[in-house]
């Protein structure tokens with residue numbers, strides 16, 4: 391696996407210190423978006439925990455480190471949210487880190503962490519370690535545990551086997567049951583600084599203008615910013631803004647309305663929500679005299695029209711986005727389209 395990204399180093403050091411000082415219990419919750427690297431941190435720290443050398447980094451040479459990288463470590467498992475078909479193919483519990491990194495990024499719609507998966511992992515954790523060292527299990531997207539699964543895990547949390555680490559990785563800690571929350575050591579990944587995001591994206595030889603926009607839209611989330619650029623979502627957003635300005639000038643134009651909707655539908659749902667929020671907020675900021683230098687989505691040209699949108703319309707749109715659109719990846723396309731059209735109609739007769 392790759393080295394940890396710069397913004398994860400402080401969190402990693404905190405975990406290493408807790409481990410060395412024996413403050414780390416047998417259970418750990420790592421909170422933070424997958425795009426922020428929460429699963430990368432969970433995997434990297436697990437590799438260290440299993441490593442036979444006693445360093446601050448995995449040694450990459452011992453038997454454990456080698457097996458960890460080759461998807462054949464006998465004392466390491468990851469539980470994934472799964473569909474019925476995944477389960478039939480034994481893809482609910484794996485030890486292939488490449489597969490894990492891919493699976494947790496993929497859409498988890500209609501997938502849950504099953505009670506049977508947790509029961510299997512409970513048994514596994516109580517068996518003695520094959521390599522006669524530590525054992526570890528990661529439960530990825532732990533907030534997708536069904537109630538039965540969470541209760542089943544609780545027993546292992548209450549009487550944890552020695553030399554065992556259970557890591558729950560989640561971007562929604564509030565969805566975990568309180569009895570689990572209260573028993574674990576908790577670490578929340580902090581968002582990286584602008585400079586860290588910039589340095590990370592610059593290492594991919596990306597143009598400054600794209601970097602600035604992608605960082606702004608992603609909310610300082612370097613991996614997501616990179617996705618935005620790789621998927622050309624920043625270019626779609628640029629086209630959307632151009633067409634939105636034309637729509638504001640002539641809101642009766644059904645052509646412009648349809649073009650705007652299509653461009654929004656072409657965006658990744660997560661990017662779309664973040665962008666729409668940020669776009670409205672930046673127009674509001676401009677109206678209260680923020681400098682254009684700090685508003686990555688606006689420029690001398692488009693603000694000539696955008697600044698005319700009344701504040702109450704912008705606030706209405708902001709509320710609409712947060713009540714109706716956030717996390718709408720599970721919505722049917724038709725319904726997404728209807729909602730986006732309703733949002734655009736809020737801007738009719740605004741100028």
Ligand SMILES: [Zn+2]
Pocket residue numbers: 440441442443448449450451452453454455
């Ligand atoms: Zn090692």
